[in-house]
Amino acid sequence: MNSYHLDHLQYLETEAIHIMREVAAEFERPALLFSGGKDSICLLRLAEKAFRPSDIPMPLLNIDTGHHFPELNEFRDQRATELGARLIVRKVEDAITKGIAVPRSGEISRNQLQIPTLLAAVEEFQFDCLIGGARRDEEKARAKERFFSFRDSFGQWDPKNQRPEIWNLYNARVNPGEHMRVFPLSNWTEMDVWEYVKREKLQVPTIYFSHQRKCVRRNGQWLPISDLLPLKPKDEIKDLVVRVRTIGDIISTGMVESPADSVDDIIAEIAAARVTERGSRADDKASEAAMEDRKKAGYF
Amino acid sequence: MPHTQHPVEILRLNTCGSVDDGKSTLIGRLLYDSKNLMEDQLEALERSADITGGGQINLANLTDGLRAEREQGITIDVAYRYFATPRRKFIVADTPGHVQYTRNMVTGASTANLSIVLVDARQGVIEQTRRHIYLAALLGIPHLVIAVNKMDLVEWSEERFLEIRDEIEDFIPKLDVFRDVKFIPLSALNGDNVVTSSAKTPWYQGPALLGHLETVHIASDWNLNALRFPVQWVNRPNNPRDPKLHDFRGLSGQIAGGIVHKDQTVIVLPAGLKTTIKEIWTYDSPLVEAFCPQSATLCLKDDIDVSRGDMIVGLENLPxxxxxxxxxxxxxxxxxxxxxxxxxxxxxxxxxxxxxxxxxxxxxxxxxxxxxxxxxxxxxxxxxxxxxxxxxxxxxxxxxxxxxxxxxxxxxxxxxxxxxxxxxxxxxxxxxxxxxxxx
Missing domain, CATH: 2.40.30.10 (Translation factors)
Incomplete structure (x- = not known):
């Protein structure tokens, strides 16, 4: 590339930085959703690039399902401290205690229960904007998402009635009680994220790299054994060399058998991959429209 | 997403056509034949084949992401797709052609380098074809591709292809904006001239669609002639830990045109104040120059009142x-x-x-x-x-x-x-x- 061209990562970066600054300039109380996963790690670097040498002008927010991989939460806390950022954590457990989130009988997954917990946090802090790391290439319903995605006073997404988004002129106006979800990584692919991790030399949680772990076979996936996953008598248990490709809750994230123990290895692995990233997420497999339904209700 | 492991350019394109012109099929074909589809996506396609495709794989199901769309066999909203080859990365905006076509197409095309307008070879140029071309011109999209689809249904007739080409070539000069216009005879359903050149069109010397997308010259699509820097966010650290930053006052934004140099004389509009660029600050390192569409933080030599909404411009080509x-x-x-x-x-x-x-x-x-x-x-x-x-x-x-x-x-x-x-x-x-x- 000659000096007046941007390569793909530079293009995606400047687009995302522009979006971050629009958020800072147009909203009164924005927050940045930070889980410690690879996408939100990129978001944080983009926030640094957008706002330095000033402080990042918004708190970080995480909804802790209580089913997170412990490595992820450690990483999350450590990164927030390094950046000198304010980290707000709201727990599904507390939302259940307070009656904000009510599990269905026999419901083990905390996936659905994140929604009321998140919306309660929006109300508690009067957030008018949440920046998230969702990408359009992850899933079909997400492919139709805007950069600035409007949520009504119930936190709902109406896919048939989205604001047209033209040029880079983002309509950031919301009335009291409504809020916006903003996705600066909309145009990034899984490969872009890892290439950016490499270019920026970003630290990621160790579970993305190959390690030894006891797993159990469920629904065609290897789930990590933990206190949260009660074993059944006939369970097939194996000691495997695995890593995570996408991180959800510890009870539903399929481990991928992989020897990749560096970012370069991971990039090579994705380049050769024959299934998509979310192929290992049980929450998406529930039905063809699983993500669409959760998004309409207020999911990330 | 496979394929790129080295820096490449991004080409943004949108596809437009009428109902049943085969837009979604064309995108599905591009992804499928360039090996950008994954096994679980194919499995999902095969599962849906029994419901909507009468047992045959329906490539359109790849892009129709919402439940109502799959049920009704229509595309409701602009959908974005991503694929890559070793030469380029592509962002595709798939814009529906039936209802709300103007609104959707304007949305999908506003950021595009290139528009693909599909024409059904049997129907030829219809009112919608002209509208799509007109809208692409209105939005200032530099590159246009006319994909003459379903050529298999007109026996790969060169005559039919030329007829359609002539009709559109008659119309385009009135619009006078495209940097280049390419006509490609193809069959999205069968994959002819989509990723690989087809043996069925010996009379067609041009590239297959993908080859054209990989090579069309997009380097000069951004305006590099006249500096335009809309001030987006005033960057003034509160209580910085680094004492050198006590007096830091930067103007953050994305360059919307031209090139900015360190020590360049600029004017802040609308106030009309003239000053000099003291530093082009970025997180990575200060730059000697920066260009559209880079994001940067400009520090000015003089401490003048500048805020969001102001525009910093060069001395020539004033707005x-x-x-x-x-x-x-x-x-x-x-x-x-x-x-x-x-x-x-x-x-x-x-x-x-x-x-x-x-x-x-x-x-x-x-x-x-x-x-x-x-x-x-x-x-x-x-x-x-x-x-x-x-x-x-x-x-x-x-x-x-x-x-x-x-x-x-x-x-x-x-x-x-x-x-x-x-x-x-x-x-x-x-x-x-x-x-x-x-x-």
């Missing part, structure tokens, strides 16, 4: 500045536009109040001729209007610069995005009254 605007707009709201109603107008990083004072004309989308003094503009109408805004903005004509020549109108109350606007070139360039800044 216009004013509060009486003339523009073409595409109306996108269910409630028709009537003159006199107040809106918010967002232009670059500035939001002001605006009133449409005069509805000059409405474009007849069959003839593309303006019809003077319409009573209103309805959804999907394109019209020429005059606007009065509450405070002057610094702007260029849309054909000169897509980023500083565009605006949106936002309805007050609902906050709905009601229109996309393309400004006419300013009648005169701004004449800064102020010469040099002095304390």
């Amino acid at each position: 216009g500045c004013g509060s009486d605007l003339h523009a073409r707009i595409c109306w996108m709201h269910q409630r028709p536009l009537q003159p006199g109603k107040k809106f918010f107008l967002k232009h670059a990083t500035q939001t002001v109040q605006a009133v449409v004072t005069v509805l000059e004309s409405r474009i007849n989308m069959a003839t593309f001729e303006p019809e003077p003094e319409p009573p209103a503009l309805a959804i999907n109408d394109i019209g020429v209007v005059r606007l009065k805004i509450s405070k002057p903005i610094v702007f260029d004509g849309y054909t000169t610069n897509r980023l500083t020549g565009s605006f949106i109108l936002i309805e007050q109350g609902t906050n709905a995005t009601a229109a996309a606007g393309m400004l006419s070139a300013p009648t005169e360039a701004v004449k800064p009254e102020y010469t040099d800044f002095a304390i």
Whole structure:
């Protein structure tokens, strides 16, 4: 590339930085959703690039399902401290205690229960904007998402009635009680994220790299054994060399058998991959429209 | 996403066509034949084949992401798809052709380098084909591809292909904006001339569609002629830990045109203050120069009052500045536009109040001729209007610069995005009254 061209990562970066600054300039109380996963790690670097040498002008927010991989939460806390950022954590457990989130009988997954917990946090802090790391290439319903995605006073997404988004002129106006979800990584692919991790030399949680772990076979996936996953008598248990490709809750994230123990290895692995990233997420497999339904209700 | 492990350019494209022209099938074919589809996506396709495809894999199911779309076999909203080859990365906006086509196409095409307009070889050029080409021209998309699809259903007839080409070539010069126009005979369903050249078109010497997308020259699609830096966010650290930053005052933004150099003399508009670029600050390191569309933080030599919405420009090729605007707009709201109603107008990083004072004309989308003094503009109408805004903005004509020549109108109350606007070139360039800044 000659000096007046941007390569793909530079293009995606400047687009995302522009979006971050629009958020800072147009909203009164924005927050940045930070889980410690690879996408939100990129978001944080983009926030640094957008706002330095000033402080990042918004708190970080995480909804802790209580089913997170412990490595992820450690990483999350450590990164927030390094950046000198304010980290707000709201727990599904507390939302259940307070009656904000009510599990269905026999419901083990905390996936659905994140929604009321998140919306309660929006109300508690009067957030008018949440920046998230969702990408359009992850899933079909997400492919139709805007950069600035409007949520009504119930936190709902109406896919048939989205604001047209033209040029880079983002309509950031919301009335009291409504809020916006903003996705600066909309145009990034899984490969872009890892290439950016490499270019920026970003630290990621160790579970993305190959390690030894006891797993159990469920629904065609290897789930990590933990206190949260009660074993059944006939369970097939194996000691495997695995890593995570996408991180959800510890009870539903399929481990991928992989020897990749560096970012370069991971990039090579994705380049050769024959299934998509979310192929290992049980929450998406529930039905063809699983993500669409959760998004309409207020999911990330 | 496989394939890229080295820096490449991104090409943004949109596809448009009428119902059943095979847009979604074409995108599905591009992804499938360039090996950008994964096994679980194919499995999902095969599962849905029994429901909507009568047992046959329906590539359109790849892009129709919402439940209602799969059930009704239509595309509701602009969907974005990503794929890559070793030569380029592609962002595809798939814009539906049936209802709301103008609104959707404007949305999908506003950021595109290239538009693919599908033509059904059996039907030839229909009213919608002209509309799509007209809209691509209106939005200033530099590169156009006419994909003459379903050639298998006209026995790969060269004569039919040339007939369609001639008809479109007759029409295009009236628009006079495209940098290049390519006609490609293909069959999306069978994959002929999509990724690989087809043996069925010995009379066609050009590349397959993908080959063209990989090589079309997009390097000069951004305006690098005249510096435009809309100030987006004033960067002033509170209590910085580094004492060197106590006096740091930067202006953050994305360059919307041209190139900025360290030590360059610039003018801050609309105030008209002249100053010098002291530093081009970025997180990574200071730069000697930065160009459109890079993001940067500019530090000025003089401590002058600059805030969001101001525009920093070079001394040459000055923009216009004013509060009486003339523009073409595409109306996108269910409630028709009537003159006199107040809106918010967002232009670059500035939001002001605006009133449409005069509805000059409405474009007849069959003839593309303006019809003077319409009573209103309805959804999907394109019209020429005059606007009065509450405070002057610094702007260029849309054909000169897509980023500083565009605006949106936002309805007050609902906050709905009601229109996309393309400004006419300013009648005169701004004449800064102020010469040099002095304390």
